[in-house]
Amino acid sequence: MTDRLPAAVLWDMDGTLVDTEPHWMAAETPLVEQFGGTWSHEQALQMVGLGLHDAARILQDEGVRMAADAIVHRLTDDVLASLAREGVPFRPGARVLLQSLRAAGVRTAVVTMSMRRMAQQIVDLIEFDAFDVIIAGDDVTRPKPHPDPYLQACAALGVDVVDVVAIEDSPNGLRSAVASGAVSIGVPLMVSLAGVGADALWPTLAGRTADDIAAVFTAVRDAPGQKGIA
Template sequence: MTSPALAAVLWDMDGTLVDTEPYWIAAETPLVERFGGTWTHEQALGLVGLGLEDAARIFQDAGVRMAVHEIVDSLTDEVMNSLRTQGVPFRPGARELLASLKAAGVKTALVTMSLGRMAQTVVDLIDFEAFDVVIAGDDATRPKPFPDPYLQACALLGVDPADTVAIEDSPNGARSAVASGAVVVGVPHMVSLTGTGIHAEWATLADRTVDDVIGVHAAHTAQGASR
């Protein structure tokens, strides 16, 4: 039985629901090198969870002589090709937790900075109706780390952000979710979430249940009420 206080769970995609971050990083280095530049693993990690247009401007600063939309499309095409040829690698426990939330009647949203066409590719490969709402990078009024994507998802779901739990793996995404007013569970993958303001940190989603999500939300709500 779900708590009425938990209205929805909001999911990041890359690195949280699916492990596509290595696909993005693999696409970035050849792009920069094509224009005679160099691209380090540390630079790549700095882009995790960042809006694609903001990332494209960083690539321009690194010497990529392409328009912002061309960079975004090029990287997206490469990652989508990796998804087609190598498959969609779900993060441990993510698909199972998502399925259990849906079975319990909890609303869900996918909130990603990937383009809508890529988000839809991932959604289409899930063998159940996984999300009530999808907010992609080309839907957001402002990208993560601004709160807009999460606020837009909540508005479409008809829920108060304070009544939601967001699940994120990156600092930019975590800051976006925290700023929206959601209760945020961090599941760090490639980068640390220290200092992002998350309300709970789980090493993995494996074996996590609906009750665990409700418990995080209830604990934070109770903490806020006691202040």
């Protein structure tokens, strides 16, 4: 059996490409406290991978008396300001894997529930042409864990979802990828992905190349009962 590369690899951003989750958590706490509430680490973990408007509704339930759109923009502004001060922390191995995929001719997309202006700013910090498409939270009607964001990315790339690999770090994001029909690789960061349905779980992207992606893709698509690609 010869390993085959997928037509595209679709990347989650927050927690997968870049370790921005602590910045989001740091932005949530003062917002809740501004309205007299408290915000625990455990509550923050439940927000990982959610669409921003879903997260905003949770914050409203905790007493934040702001419209959902205003909450989304406030959090995005605070996170961008934090990243401007401290720099963007790419996850270990992410840029090297991206370079390997691009060198192999594999198309790539970012599929994130962050706003497009934030996704674009982070993508612009990568020193090479890393992505063909960005699908952001303000581009989709139904956010993760629905499959729509990944299906929309496939449509934008002009590829079939059975021909792609998705990489995710959160349960909600992984559920979205799995539901779309993509071959799904989980790389957990803050929350366990056990039992969520990933085709492969990697502890880190460090040391991974396009060959590793091809091995997972081929093993899944050639497994009995799977829809293969001719």
